[in-house]
Amino acid sequence: MADPMKIRATVKGDVADVRVLMVHPMETGQRKDTSGSVVPLHFIQEVSVRVNGKLVLEGQISQAVSRNPVFSFRLKGVKAGDKLEIAWLDNRGERSHSDAAIA
């Protein structure tokens, strides 16, 4: 089970600033561990953002995104209390899903 994400979403007017931190090693497949063996490729491939169940943003990413990825997005037409759902899927088929209320 993946660690939960940290989500912060604050609305000003009708635009919300969303910041999300995902806990993931984002291994490039090029790094070697202390014993000298290559650490296999392991990275998030897909990210989705939903507001009140509606898909508003999706991202496809590569191993070039930094370890423990942090993204900022901006959503419009939202208000405090709206439900934000963020999910990711990695190259091993592992998934994580977190909810937050826009504040």
Added chain:
Amino acid sequence: MNRRITLKFTAALAACLLFPLRAIAAWNKEAFQSKTAADALKGLGVGASTESKDIAIDAPQIAENGAVVPIEITSNLPNTKSISVVIEKNPFPLAAKFEFGEGALPYVKVNVKMGESSFVRVVAEAGGRFYTASKEVKVTIGGCGG
């Protein structure tokens, strides 16, 4: 199991395998596994693109640590549908593609790894056309190996 049921079952199974139950566009393997920026753009279906000042890229001129380079992108092009980030000198140049639905502003900030100094190219799709902008980031210590 009689033949009709077997056929139905096979068809249903094939449908599940071919069309998984999700709306998300599948990860673009061809584009992400490209080893040159040109091939990555081709994989994304980017044909001719126009240089545009309406794409703002905020990234450090000099990044001391290539493992975490913050890149902030804002598109001021009307009807921006997607933003792709290509780090030209990375082993696999395509870093990310974001698609904005109704309800999301064409803005994203993401931390990326850079193996060496490189131009960071952003391609935005707006109104069925492609626009591009780039910014050079000098990297002191690369962030891919280690």
